Amino acid sequence: MDRIEISALLDIYGSLLNERQRSMLELYCDEDLSLSEISENVGITRQGVRDAIARAANNLTEIEEKLGIAEKSRIIALLAEDIIKTSSEKSVREFADKILKII
Secondary structure, eight states: OOHHHHHHHHHHHGGGSOHHHHHHHIIIIISOOOHHHHHHHHTSOHHHHHHHHHHHHHHHHHHHHHHOHHHHHHHHHHHHHHHHHHOOOHHHHHHHHHHHHHO
């Protein structure tokens, strides 16, 4: 799983991680810091950072596999985009656009 996918899951499920895991994932995914840079910031070894990030990413993946919120949001977005492209009704397109803005 790449940083972008992990970052998306972090946005949805981040509050389910402990503060340290969430912080390291944010530094890694959102701030694009290297493992070495994160290890310097948090005061643990590079390997410790790698292990913590891997565990946290696995936790997020497992949660997504059980709940499927990210996948459902992706499908809803695709359907809303199709509605916008194909509907001749302005009010329907506006409604679909509102859906896209909340997911």
